[in-house]
Amino acid sequence: MRLCFLVEERYRHDGMPREVIRQLSDWGHQVDVVRPGDSLIRISDAVRAGSHDAWVLKTVSGGPGLTLLEAAAAVGLTTVNDARSIRGVRDKALAAAIGRSRGLPMPTTYAAARPEALEKIPEAEFPLVVKPSDGSSGRAVRLVPTPGRLRALRAELAAEGMLIAQPYVPNSGVDLKVYCVGGELYATERASPLVPDRGARGRRVPLSAEVAAIAAEVGVVYGLDLYGVDVLLGPDGPVIVDVNDFPSFKEVPDAAARVGRAVLELARGGGARSEGAVVGGEGAVVGGRTESGPSPEPVPQPSPEPVREPVPGAVPATATGRMTAAVSGGR
Numbered sequence: 001m002r003l004c005f006l007v008e009e010r011y012r013h014d015g016m017p018r019e020v021i022r023q024l025s026d027w028g029h030q031v032d033v034v035r036p037g038d039s040l041i042r043i044s045d046a047v048r049a050g051s052h053d054a055w056v057l058k059t060v061s062g063g064p065g066l067t068l069l070e071a072a073a074a075v076g077l078t079t080v081n082d083a084r085s086i087r088g089v090r091d092k093a094l095a096a097a098i099g100r101s102r103g104l105p106m107p108t109t110y111a112a113a114r115p116e117a118l119e120k121i122p123e124a125e126f127p128l129v130v131k132p133s134d135g136s137s138g139r140a141v142r143l144v145p146t147p148g149r150l151r152a153l154r155a156e157l158a159a160e161g162m163l164i165a166q167p168y169v170p171n172s173g174v175d176l177k178v179y180c181v182g183g184e185l186y187a188t189e190r191a192s193p194l195v196p197d198r199g200a201r202g203r204r205v206p207l208s209a210e211v212a213a214i215a216a217e218v219g220v221v222y223g224l225d226l227y228g229v230d231v232l233l234g235p236d237g238p239v240i241v242d243v244n245d246f247p248s249f250k251e252v253p254d255a256a257a258r259v260g261r262a263v264l265e266l267a268r269g270g271g272a273r274s275e276g277a278v279v280g281g282e283g284a285v286v287g288g289r290t291e292s293g294p295s296p297e298p299v300p301q302p303s304p305e306p307v308r309e310p311v312p313g314a315v316p317a318t319a320t321g322r323m324t325a326a327v328s329g330g331r
Contacts, residue, residue: 001267002030004052006068008059009037016248017058019256020263027260036065047072054078054267058246061090061136078271080263081245085223089243092133092164095222099240102221105214106240107166115150115157118165123147125167129194129241133162136244143168143194169234169241176231176238178207178215179249180224182262184280185215188251204251207279211238216277218243225266226259 055072059065073083089095096109112118127145144150173195179186187207215229228247232239249255
């Protein structure tokens with residue numbers, strides 16, 4: 001198969017998607033990589049029917065890659081995830097509106113283009129968590145304890161563009177991250193970015209039936225196939241505080257192969273998503289009992305020797321606007 005990965009420069013050396021690209025190449029598939037943040041793109045010619053079997057996006061929320069992915073979708077090409085679904089979660093204000101309207105357990109969310117507008121939030125709602133509406137990877141997330149502190153942050157917040165604010169959910173200081181890949185759910189826990197002195201530890205944990213049902217519903221509500229959900233276990237139950245398309249999948253066993261198989265399945269199916277997600281992995285708690293997840297799918301057989309062709313319309317700012325993945329070897 002022929003695949004095009006849109007990868008932001010900051011993710012160039014990250015295991016996700018670098019190891020996925022390596023795995024797909026090892027299986028014999030052609031993978032082209034475009035750096036949308038560094039390249040001059042001849043957008044009128046960059047996408048065309050038949051150029052690739054699927055386009056895959058791994059960029060920061062505010063990066064330019066989503067525009068190129070949407071262009072691919074507009075001419076009928078398969079995208080991973082669905083381009084409209086990605087837009088629905090990358091704008092956190094929009095994601096909150098969609099999630100709340102569909103009954104997902106999400107906190108009350110305020111949105112404002114200017115930080116001084118947030119100062120109208122009732123004092124009873126404090127402390128607040130304030131972050132950019134297009135933020136990613138924990139960027140610029142702030143715990144604001146009082147209205148006075150919010151006023152003091154006005155100049156700092158003014159540089160962040162559209163903002164959202166949500167009442168702080170009391171919790172243990174640990175974020176529960178649930179990943180969905182290939183229709184399977186995996187749970188990990190990590191120290192909250194709001195509690196930096198606790199370190200960035202991460203480990204696999206059992207997934208309760210309640211949280212599993214919520215995480216599976218997230219995929220249905222937003223139309224996502226590969227995604228992550230940040231959940232806080234608050235005093236009133238689980239609360240969704242963020243949804244990410246194509247996350248890091250840290251602590252997911254054999255993540256590169258699992259994500260690679262999921263990308264191929266979606267490419268073959270024209271982006272059609274599976275009907276539901278199940279808890280995957282050893283020791284997953286389902287409905288109060290422990291059970292093992294489904295056996296891994298067999299490794300896809302290599303495709304015929306691929307013909308290397310340039311990504312159409314990717315005109316470099318320097319020497320080349322695309323890089324054909326030439327990573328080889330095992331993980």
